[in-house]
Amino acid sequence: MRIDATDLHYRDLNAKVRAALEAGERELVIENARGQRYIGTGVTCPQAKIEITGIPGNDLAAFTSGPRIVVRGNAQDAVGNTMNAGTLVIHGDAGDLLGHSMRGGTIYVKGSAGYRVGIHMKAYGQRFPVVVVGGAVKDYAGEYMAGGLLVVLGQGVPRDQSVAGRYVGTGMHNGEMWVRKPISAHQLGKEVGLVPIGDAEWEAFHGHLAPYGAEFGIDAGQFKRDDFVLLRPTSHRPYGTLYVY
């Protein structure tokens, strides 16, 4: 089913999406998105496939639990905010706050993303959030991260330039981050450390790259172990010794 979003207020657009899903539609194409917020927000239908052309607005797929959403262009801020499950594929760039507080699901961005990517991502039980950014990210990536996987591939970024900003992984206490080299110590939060990449780590990581590559027609074989740093928190209780009674 096709929905033309031109001149539609987000409430009307989302009402149409909801009505279509309730009527049993499982494949929707939203054309001409013009910055409407909350597209796919709160959708819990795991079989739903939503394709968006144009530019969806902030909070795309916030609180979402299940659907697959493909954006044939750029997305804005807070994509996948507090997302629970599902797959988001962004064929362009994403804004700030990508995957904020995400508990599960997968977000693939072909291009770059902004500040505060993957802040406070967390894993629970079967839920394991994965965010893969093809290009670069800015400051505060993975801050307070409590689980899941955050990847910055650095495609299109010159080899001598860092693909992340500063304060990477500040307050992080679980999960892991893979960032293309180079990254220098001053960019890292004091709660994360570099971990040697063994065969097991690399294989597990590479397992996440194959579906990413397939999504965008990129050869996952081009990514080499030596190109990356693996960051993990140095403690699961970063603030355990903060208090006196």
Place this chain on the structure above:
Amino acid sequence: MRRWLVQPEFKVERDLERCIQCQVCVRQCANDVHSYDEEDEQVSSDGACCVGCHRCATLCPTGAISISRSQLEFKPNANWTPESIRNVYKQAEGGGVLLSAMGTDRPWRVYWDHLLLNASQVTNPSIDPLREPMELVTYLGRKPDQIRVERGPDGKVRLATEITPQLKLQTPIMFSAMSYGSISYNASQALARAAKAAGTFANTGEGGLHPDFRQYASNMIVQVASGRFGVDPDYLNVAAAVEIKIGQGAKPGIGGHLPGEKVDAAISRTRMIPQGSDAISPAPHHDIYSIEDLRQLIYAIKETTQHRKPVSVKIAAVHNVSAIASGAVRAGADIVAIDGLRGGTGAAPTTIRDNVGIPIELALAAVDSRLREEGIRNQASIVAAGSFRSAADVAKAIALGADAVYIGTSACVAMGCHLCQRCYTGKCNWGIATQDPFLTKRLNPDVATRRLTNLLRGWSLEIKEMLGMMGVNAIESLRGNREHLRAVGLSDREMVILGVKPAGE
């Protein structure tokens, strides 16, 4: 644990003539104050670890135990109080942030105790609430700017204005946000059951909603705080309302850490975080750096709940509270909850708890005045929080402009809390602020539910008495009616902010 230099706070004395060596005290004290020497067949007590919770003295069958303040006095000093000296000792020893719990115990002015209610005499007769109906029903949510009616095709007049979702309270008192994790399963259950029984609401705090408590969800407000623990579409849709927690009166502007050792299997499931993992709530919501961002989250929740639930925004009472509340209302909040300086907590840095924020009375009056001045008072209900100790405090808050109040500490006290302020230790001997199964089973949820509904009933009856005495028969007639208040012992400026006249005028 005895500390070097830190003097015990309490002295525990045992009347040996009364003591029957039954060891109830030994079993009841999680702080190891009492011990039994098998060789001597003698119970003894060490007051050094006593927190003053009275559990042992309350349960002692012969009344043999008495607890008093430690008699070891420092040389009197108006500046260096025993607390400030002890705190320096503790920090010199531990090198960390001082932690405490419940609301501040500093002697900040309690404005309720400087405000007096009015009563009718002769000219406007008082009403007897025992014979006349008294309306306490309160609706929380956005009210329309105007009401439009129209005649339908059947010729009947009907409401044409769309009414946005409202919470219907049988009494203007709700239970404050207390998470499962900060308090025990039994305490959480009692709050939820009491709210349902009394026709009011309990707030989950940032602890998620335990599957067992879903049956009470129609009387629960779920919280979305900076950690987003337990938040998914189901959580947002199952509750009566959703509250975005920006701040808390006991610790405005800072986050929270539930230590990993408290995250057992059930709490892990409810918060949706791995067992044993720290639950860290960052200081800000990282998707809210402005009023516009707050609006974005409010409407994300409204979209997720299909605009069927009121959305509340809870803020701490801070210096600029009226401008912040105005922003929250303009951002689309249907309810603004304001938590004052004396509001409680399960754990907060002492220095924040005792020194940050402003009293709820001044904040409430300032916010109500500001929203009226701006002509947007109808767009949101105001819920006041931060230490309501009696029905009189509640009535005064409603006269100052609150639509309803949140009670947390009073609810805990109703369940047996003795305000020892050690919630953060997880050793609550009353079974409230603990996850230790040996301690939690002490709180019988049936008894606790009954005690909570009793408290609500008692306060509601008292509010009805006060309404009748003022010559009005509905809580609406008292709401924001500051003519019913007079001040004693306040400065002119304080009375201007509170919008009340001095007694005698």
